[in-house]
Amino acid sequence: LKELKDSLLEVEEKYRKAMVSNAQLDNEKTNMMYEVDTLKDSLMELEEMLFETRRELEEKTKDLEREKHAHSILQFQFSELKETLKQSEELLTKHGIVLGPDL
């Protein structure tokens, strides 16, 4: 009988400990679920920011291409104009016309 009582006490103690560990594990699990959700939210937020920043980068890249294109056209027109002016001024000097002070 004594033996039976002892093993009952022993199992009850083991059971109690198991339940304590159970509660602790359950608590840890809940904390982790919360952490997983928080991490997932941050991940989504970062993905949106990355998407947005990439969109901005793409737009800025297009703006730069447009600006470079316009600039190179103007560069071309500028050298053409310079050529025209050179000829015009050569013509003036050929005819002995002195360019005015304002020129």
Added chain:
Amino acid sequence: LKELKDSLLEVEEKYRKAMVSNAQLDNEKTNMMYEVDTLKDSLMELEEMLFETRRELEEKTKDLEREKHAHSILQFQFSELKETLKQSEELLTKHGIVLGPDL
């Protein structure tokens, strides 16, 4: 005695169930720890990509500002040159000099 045996059996059964649930919780916890680590890795990766994309955007913005600045200077020089050419051509016409075909 019978009662004692029954309660021993009962507690043993409860203990067994508690251990099964313990193992299950422990397993879930391990899976979650893995998920948390994976999420943290992805988060770090995304942060790096965002940092890199922002750096690129900043650089592209500076390039665009430089391009715009150079373009506006050329714009100014272009209109000045146009003005000079106008005057030069007015002088030629005033002196009755007909601009050559190549002009």
